[in-house]
Amino acid sequence: MSAVPVTVRTVTVRTGTVRTVTVWAELRRRPLGFLWSAWPLRVWVFLLTGTLQGTAVLVLFAVLLFVGVGLSVVGIGLPVLAGTAVLGVPFGALERRRLLLVEPVPLADPHGSLPGAGAAVRLRSRLRERATWRELAYLLVQAVLFTASGLGFVALFGFSLLLSAAPVFVWAVSPDTVMLIPGQPISGPLAALPGTAAGLLGLVVCAYTGALLTGAQVWTAQLLLAARDEDLSGRVTELTRSRARLVDAFEAERRRIERDLHDGAQQQLVALSMTLGLAELELRGREPAAAELVTRARGEARRALEQLRTLVRGIHPQVLTDHGLPAAVAELALRHPVPVTVDIDLPHRLPGPVETAAYFTVTEALTNAAKHSGADEVDVAARLEDGKLVLLVTDNGRGGADPAAGAGLQGLADRVAILRGRLIVTSPVGGPTRLRVEVPCSG
Incomplete structure (x- = not known):
């Protein structure tokens, strides 16, 4: 004998529990092979775009904060400050997408949907959610800490590229104008090969350093941007309540239909059957043919009444209530x-x-x-x-x-x-x- 449980399908959602960082795991798994994979390129793109994004966000945040504080003396700065507080929400959504460059599993959105809600309702709802403040914290960490480290990485990466291309510069321009060491011009492209070696070594350092910086940023994002159990439990509770409200509304509509049929159409059919019975008595002795037709109509009305009663019981039986x-x-x-x-x-x-x-x-x-x-x-x-x-x-x-x-x-x-x-x-x-x-x- 086998039991077949009938249950509602569930969907497993990644929560805010810190997971293994993929780039760190890949670096530990094959330290040398890491250099020849696509990971260095993905890491570099991630850090470069993060540095540009962090710089722009830092400027925008500073401007909004300055304007909000400045206008607070005239009473209109609070909406600007509230908007500044929820700046992390769109930034967090963009950052969860950008993380897909280095993380195959997307982070779950911690916010519930608000379909049809106005701007004021959305603002109040977001300000009451803990995830909004975690995203704001991540915005500040990204804009200050990771942007500063990203600028240092960009400087090292750019200098390493220039050193790697030193022979090309020496060949393309006059050797006397290219110097790896101040005051010592390079005599020719071959003399610039040590610079190329230093540049390639710098790119290797950039690959490993970039992996470490990227992993730190991913780890922080997992900690602050992913949905946590309390976020998901609140959304599940709201979904359950919404489904319960729909079921209650459906049951109320069923009862209304049952009441209308019971008190309306059913009573009319009863009255029709009684009227046909009286007509049958009046016609029985004088018009036998007409009386037979009335008798047939009365039987059809009775059958329609029985079918209607069965339908009413199927909608919602009064005896249950x-x-x-x-x-x-x-x-x-x-x-x-x-x-x-x-x-x-x-x-x-x-x-x-x-x-x-x-x-x-x-x-x-x-x-x-x-x-x-x-x-x-x-x-x-x-x-x-x-x-x-x-x-x-x-x-x-x-x-x-x-x-x-x-x-x-x-x-x-x-x-x-x-x-x-x-x-x-x-x-x-x-x-x-x-x-x-x-x-x-x-x-």
Whole structure:
């Protein structure tokens, strides 16, 4: 017998836990081969672009800070300072993209989406998030510390390139104007080869030094720019609440439709059937042909009323609202074509969402048993254990049910998952099929 759990798919997200820095790992794995790989070029591009970006951000931050402080005396500097505080948000998003030059796994965005929100709402939301202040801290570290080290690296890298190309300069211009050592002109291209050797040595130093600087910047970015558990847990909580609100709205709409049909169309059909009955009595002795037509119309109205009542019960049974889960399942069992044994013993009424989820789980299970399993007996049992509803639906059919084959059980699994419960289907070939639902009743 094999159990097939039906659960909502989950996505693994990289959080703010500091991971292994790829460039450092590559440098340790093959120190000499590192020079002949694409890593030195990637490191150099990363550091050069970071230096340019850090310089521009430092200037922009200083200007905004100066303007905000200067205008605060007239009361309009606070919005500028608030904008300066959230400057790290777009900078962090750009930096997470730039890190892909040296890190294959992208960092998760710590911010939740705010669709349709205005600028003021976005600003307030971002100022309340811890990730915003971590990104601002990274902006300052990048603009000051990494930009200063980047400028030193750029100077060393540029000087090494010039030394490596010394013979070309000597050949292209007059040898007397090119000097590796002040006051000592170079006589020819061959005499500039020591400069080339020094330049190549400088590029080797740049490769290893650049790897160390890049690794330090990546490590800092992992610490400050990646989503942390508290960021992701808040977003998961909000998503769960959003899904719960959607389910509640859907249930409210179902109940409104059920009420409108019950109090509107159903009552009109009852009145129509009574009117046709009176017309039948009036015509029976005088117009037999017309009376027969009225009788037929009355029968069709009665059948339409029965279909409407069945539809209303399928939308949301009134007995579930009035009397709870045991009475609703008992009524469902009486109308089912397959004999159903109901054993539901609950000490009190359950929360509305729990009762609704359990009822429609039983409805789906009984429908599947009647249509697909070939069962001639179904058992429904429910108990309250440690504040959790445990519902079991078992049929003696042929088994082999595949929860992934249809949307019915998957939809039930999604509904149960919103309530922090789980739905498990066990259906080996040859039967029996057993459906187990566990839902906490704690709100």
